[in-house]
Amino acid sequence: MNLNSPSEKKIVNSWFKNASPWVNTIRDEQIESRKLVTNQAIIAAITSRFPQSVLDIGCGEGWLIRELATRNIQGVGVDVVPDLIEQAQKRGGGNFRIASYEEIAADQLKIRVDVAVCNFSLFGQESVAALLGAIPTLLNPQGILIIQTLHPLMACGDFPYEEGWREGSWVGFSSDFSDPPPWYFRTLESWVRLLTESGFSLLEIREPLHPHTQKPASIILMARVQD
Numbered sequence: 001m002n003l004n005s006p007s008e009k010k011i012v013n014s015w016f017k018n019a020s021p022w023v024n025t026i027r028d029e030q031i032e033s034r035k036l037v038t039n040q041a042i043i044a045a046i047t048s049r050f051p052q053s054v055l056d057i058g059c060g061e062g063w064l065i066r067e068l069a070t071r072n073i074q075g076v077g078v079d080v081v082p083d084l085i086e087q088a089q090k091r092g093g094g095n096f097r098i099a100s101y102e103e104i105a106a107d108q109l110k111i112r113v114d115v116a117v118c119n120f121s122l123f124g125q126e127s128v129a130a131l132l133g134a135i136p137t138l139l140n141p142q143g144i145l146i147i148q149t150l151h152p153l154m155a156c157g158d159f160p161y162e163e164g165w166r167e168g169s170w171v172g173f174s175s176d177f178s179d180p181p182p183w184y185f186r187t188l189e190s191w192v193r194l195l196t197e198s199g200f201s202l203l204e205i206r207e208p209l210h211p212h213t214q215k216p217a218s219i220i221l222m223a224r225v226q227d
Contacts, residue, residue, distance in 0.1 A: 011183070037211070123181060132195065161187055
């Protein structure tokens with residue numbers, strides 16, 4: 001397993017470079033699908049499990065942890081990008097820490113939570129597989145993993161429907177963004193297989209619809225640790 005492959009490194013380097021424009025984008029609600037659909041969809045998925053504690057993996061500037069705090073849910077947010085964690089800490093609402101997926105997989109967080117959530121934060125191949133394989137050790141008994149990601153059928157575009165690396169794009173974003181990160185496309189079948197191989201049983205799939213297009217804006221996978 002090569003966690004230092006060129007594509008994996010490009011993902012991290014891109015987010016280091018684009019942290020500032022990303023903070024502005026989230027603050028100004030510039031992503032229509034998030035504002036109309038996916039932000040509330042992930043909050044609804046989390047609160048449907050009535051957790052007392054949540055770990056947001058790839059939390060960015062921490063918006064989700066702050067939203068959950070208003071619902072009396074204790075949150076820990078982690079991200080590999082120091083500039084994003086700095087912004088999250090300034091705004092408060094939770095416990096924010098710098099941590100890479102490799103460090104999380106090595107159990108360096110030393111925490112246990114009711115829900116671990118990955119909200120549009122799983123871009124890689126080997127790094128994601130290593131992370132998901134370690135998440136069962138981060139969950140309390142009956143704990144849940146919740147993933148929101150691009151819907152495979154919508155994200156596939158004109159390419160063959162098979163998993164593999166894709167070039168990134170900032171189309172639709174401001175000109176402040178540069179060097180888009182590559183990302184590893186997974187079919188629905190490969191997502192389910194990865195969850196199973198990581199020790200999870202799939203509980204529920206949600207497909208939040210965009211109100212204008214009536215097409216899926218994302219897919220949400222909810223899973224528990226296998227008995």
